[in-house]
Each structure stands twice: as structure tokens, then as C-alpha cells.
Amino acid sequence: MRSSNSREPVEGLNISPLNPFRKKPPRHREPWSPKGPPDSNAPKSEVNQFVKEQSKSLARNVLPPGSQTYAKALRNAQGDQPDWEAVLRLLDRAIDEGSAEAMYAKATWYLAGKDPHISKNIAKAMVLLRKAASGGVASAMFDLAVSYETGVGVKKNEKKAFEFYLRAALNMDEDAVGEVGRCYYHGIGVTRDRRIGKIWIEHSIVKGATGVDPFSRRDL
Numbered sequence: 001m002r003s004s005n006s007r008e009p010v011e012g013l014n015i016s017p018l019n020p021f022r023k024k025p026p027r028h029r030e031p032w033s034p035k036g037p038p039d040s041n042a043p044k045s046e047v048n049q050f051v052k053e054q055s056k057s058l059a060r061n062v063l064p065p066g067s068q069t070y071a072k073a074l075r076n077a078q079g080d081q082p083d084w085e086a087v088l089r090l091l092d093r094a095i096d097e098g099s100a101e102a103m104y105a106k107a108t109w110y111l112a113g114k115d116p117h118i119s120k121n122i123a124k125a126m127v128l129l130r131k132a133a134s135g136g137v138a139s140a141m142f143d144l145a146v147s148y149e150t151g152v153g154v155k156k157n158e159k160k161a162f163e164f165y166l167r168a169a170l171n172m173d174e175d176a177v178g179e180v181g182r183c184y185y186h187g188i189g190v191t192r193d194r195r196i197g198k199i200w201i202e203h204s205i206v207k208g209a210t211g212v213d214p215f216s217r218r219d220l
Helices: 046-059 067-077 084-096 100-112 122-134 138-150 158-170 174-186 194-207
Strands: none
Touching: 067 084, 067 100, 084 100, 100 122, 100 138, 122 138, 138 158, 138 174, 158 174, 174 194
């Protein structure tokens, strides 16, 4: 977010000198729980993104492993009162079929816990996050980066955190773009370079990242 303060911006960026770049790491993303059927008026969501990706895959006559079962899990998770036990069975089946998206979905449940269906289990979350990241899921890369930066489930390692933020950013995760900039700006896991950091964060603003706030008045 950008400050509403009316002072002069810092070196071309529309932020206040009193509102410096945030140094604290972001939080893990919210547990997987897609809402509502996609329609022409729906905001961009995981469901809509998945449908778009599947359309591209169909055009290439290639479907990712477990994608059809994962799509069923998505559909079953929509609505006012989803049958989460049925959704979990579908996710498990999709994981068995090799779906990286399903691995990430279940990993988020293990990270936070989803009573009464899944108890919080950070170790199991890390296993699934790594597999999902290896399968190309950008959000899994982002959450792994958060884990390495904060030491949740893994030994704290800022270099690995930066690497996974960068991987996520290069895989089109808009929030990760801002985090790469934050790492450069503060020298977190990478040689400090405020000029490069500002370029990355400026790009995240242009891209309209909403999941993370690169700025905070009191965090520096």
C-alpha cells in the first residue's frame, strides 16, 4: 500500500519519507478455500486462474497430472456449505495422481490446521510445499520463502528465502515481486542494493500486487 501522506516522494516512488520500506517478512498465505463459482463478474481468483490454465493446456492437448480430480475438488469446495470431507478425499486422490496444485492446497491446511478435518502439522506442510514448488506452483514457492525467512518448519535461511521469493516472482507471483524488492532494499539473503530494491517494489506497485504491503510506518 502507498501512504496517503502528502510529502515529497522518495526518489521517484510515490511513498512518503515517513513511510519506509517494510523490513518484516510477510505471513504465509491463507488456507486454501476457493469461494463461489467463476462467472463474468467474479474477481480474479484461484478458480478462474485454474480454468484459464486448463484451457491453455487443453489447447496443447496436455493436462497436468491429477488436474481433472483437482478441478472436481475446486468445484466441491465452492458454495455456502462445502462437504470438506469429500473435498479432502478428492485432494488426496489428486495428490496421488501427481497434482502439484492439490499438494499446495493440502499444505496450506497443514500450515494452519483445518478443524476438524486436518490438524496443524508443519512438518507435513513442508513436505507438500516442497513438492508443490518443484511442480511449479508459485504460491508454494512464496510460502516456502516465508518459512525460510521466519524459520517456520525449517531452519532459518535468508539466502534460501530470497531464492524462493525470486523463483515465485519469476513464475508470475505478483506479491513475490515486492518481496524480492524488500530483500534487495534491506539486504535480506542478498547483497543490499536499495536502487535495485526500489525498482522491484515499483514494479510490484505497477503490477497491482495486493497480498503483501511493501511499506509500513513502524516496521523498519
